[in-house]
Amino acid sequence: MTTTVSTTRGGVGDSALRPDGTLKVTGEFAFSSDLYADDMLWGATLRSPHPRALIRSVDIGAALALPGVYAVLTADDVPGERRYGLEVVDQPVLAGRSVRYQGEPVAIVAADHPETARRAVARITVDYEVLAPVTDPEAALAPGAPQVHEDADDDPRAGHSEPGPDQPLGTGNLTRHVPVRRGDPAATAPVVVAGRYEIGMQDQAFLGVESGLAVPAEDGGVDLYIATQWLHVDQKQVAACLGLPADKVRLTLAGVGGAFGAREDLSMQVHASMLALRTGRPVKMVYSREESFFGHVHRHPAVLHYEHGADTDGTLVYVRARIVLDGGAYTSSTPAVVANAATLGVGPYTVPNVAIDAYGVYTNNPPCGAMRGFGAVQACFAYESQMDALAAALGMDPVELRARNALTTGGLMPTGQLVEGPAPVAELLRRVRDLPPAPAGADFLPGGVANTTRGEGVVRGVGYAIGIKNVCFSEGFDDYSTARVRLEVINGRAVALVHTAAAEVGQGLVTVQQQIARTELGVDQVTVATADTRVGSAGSSSASRQTYMTGGAVRAACRLVADRVYARAGVPEGRLRDGAVLDASGAVVASLADVVGDDPIEQTTEYRHRPTSPLDPETGQGDAHVQYAFAAHRATVDVDVELGLVKVVEIATAQDVGKAVNPQAVVGQIQGGTAQGIGLALMEEIQVVDGLVRNPSFTDYLIPTILDMPPTRVDVLELADPHSPYGLRGVGEPPTISSTPAVVAAIRAATGRPLPRVPVRPEHIVG
């Protein structure tokens, strides 16, 4: 077990201030929508109004004729590869012969004013032959179902993201099937509960809409300033679509206004670059809020059938499940989401007999892909609902039932993977249960200022849930991050410069990079360079992986730099602290500034987590995951059972983070993730009917306000992981996973309703 004691102010373990904090609070931080270049044009996108149609013709004449319009481009103008995709290349840059979802881009325009661009878009006429959309994923899997991709020009190809090129692609409307088989798939048990659960389509609802600026370069390439989660995977896809070598497509991270998975796929990157290359002028694109709902993928809606069998003492005998995830029109990261739902599908429990089948399906619904929790969210709502149903069937306390079956260190996952390192599942549950109950009187009743009750109909309920999430990329994917660290002397002081391509998306990664460099190099002043593609890939800011991976890369680069310092200073086993070089006994031998002098030390290195292996395609067996993270929630709610209104009174949560690199940021992640989970439990849903989105706005896609977010008690455990840098464990996703089922369990406790679907709406409660 590694323990790192922070001796440096602002180092690892300290709640160091964010370098971008003041700018963000005072409104001076430049987000990607604030980008500006002299002489720039504005891009706009024509999108399909139909979820499924053939395109007979596109007439751009009237748009081109509008004064101020510089270019109108369609599928035929895509210079390189006409499709892109993270895991599977199947999504057209611009629709060619057909459109497969409402909002699919058909044409793009550059004009001297955003308004002119929008008007030009309105003047493009597209002749569609409208077809009946495929909207029910179960029906889409049935033999003879209409094929969403039957008229594609080419077969899908493997892309650049996990699970990697070794995984088999699906056929027809099936994008991936992951079976998991352990023990006896036909096992029987004396106590059986079965249920069907449903998850609505959640949106990441980031506040910073898709935006960026493409600047044509003299070498025929393009410089793209963009808010994204993974610069290098964007670079690969953009370069391929532009028909340019990667070194002619240079990306720089622009200010990111939230991501949550929605920036893993491309949005306007290729479009703005095409327009810039065509016009020879910088082109800026900024989606409107409504357009944004069509401009990124969402969380997969899911239907999950579960059956749990247990002995009369509550010991789980088997879990069987069928999970269908609606991936919408294009693959995006559906294969990896399916793998998560399947491999994490029994939850953090030891189950001897498992038969799970998870399916990802093409439909003409909006494309779905990455969102915080990534497949684990959908499964957790179902398995935790099942655990409560089982506890009720057994007459057992729901926490005790969970604790009895809790996964422990040395336990086996349904994939056969051994759980190494701490797995404090029972401990986390007991911690939230043993906290004092929430105060009897909430600060206000359900409905709040809307004055719907003075206590009439209000019933309190308490519910529990725990979840499991894999951290980092899985299934044998070569997952790494790159860091460049430079130590130099400025104004007589040794200072460090950290350069990576890792995307700061609001989570505080820039702070963590500074903290690690301070701790490793014993310097105060650390500058984090703007992330760009001049340094190697950092991988994605997703899968709760960046503190682990880019943190690990920064630490490794710092240690290489430190080794060179020791070599120069002639101390074999040195240490760096407070701007000084220490020998093995801790005595100061030189000042760091003197050793570095006017010869800066720079090191670049890659960091990899321990390798994982693919899943067996028939049995789902394999050491597919790197690290597991756990969080437990206790939710206390007041429900107005006559109106179906819910007030979450309090959340108590416990999470093992291995090492809290920045304790304040850790608590922020836990509160924010919990809020997103409450949103899914109570209100957040993109409503899709016949392939059409009914609520693409913040007027009707509701996310929790500060008044919907209860006081939160956060209990952070630091049980070091043996394999990770500083023993840390990914933090960002687990709180989103277990908060949703905990809130719903509490509503069930108050109302006695089965509530098999989230979000729970008032009409579900009043029945």
Next chain:
Amino acid sequence: MDFHAPGTLADALAVKAAHPDALPIAGGTDVMVDLNFDRRRPPALIDLTRVGELRAFGADGAHLRIGAGVPYRQIIDQLAARAPGLALAARTIGSPQIRNRGTLGGNLGSASPAGDAHPPLLAAGAVVELASVRGTRTVPAAEFFTGPKRSVLAADELVTAVLLPVAPGPQQFAKVGTRTAMVIAVCSFAVALDPVARTVGTGIGSAGPTPLRATAAHDLPLPWDTAGPLDDDLVRRFGELVAAAARPIDDVRGTAAYRRHALGVLARRTLTWAWDDYRKGRA
């Protein structure tokens, strides 16, 4: 787009008469949304925020006169005692920013079926004052709305004020939304007791093409003389009459069945609270 900024009501009416297709803008909390979303492209805007007459409020004979340009913040802070139902409704509107800018006249001008200020106006028997260069007229609030986002307002007219009978009895307002703030009503309900006329005024919001009244409940036989507790049957009957008066639809915010159900609940609760206040007042 032209921009007119009249400083007096007379100027504003003259501008409106000369440019009937110019769009008045008060707080702009509806207008700017429409402009930004490109839902509306009026040839001109008439800024009403400089028209002092529209921001005035105070007693006007037997009425409380509230200028069309009075923002919700002021209704909450200064009119809660004289227009309790309206003030309760104002508290539920939007966010602090919206309540600072948004006005009663704008809520009427938009005539959204979900306008939260409407039900208390119907319940209290308010009249809307409309003016043009042709003169001034008043229309009962219940007759002002003609359909979703449509009203009797003529192209050359402005809403100048709302006239509320000085509240003769307790009033209540309640709104159902699917989150705790910043939410469009799934349905809302206002009740105003008139112990002098012995009537029960009602207003139903977000459950029909326009705000509605449960006129059948108007003469509900409450025990006005004894001021005794309401019996359960009577309260239930009131809930049923209100639910029956609604004309809800299914939409993204809720189902028709839920709206009807919730209105029954709101009606029962708010009548009970108002009646309790009435009894306390008599004790």
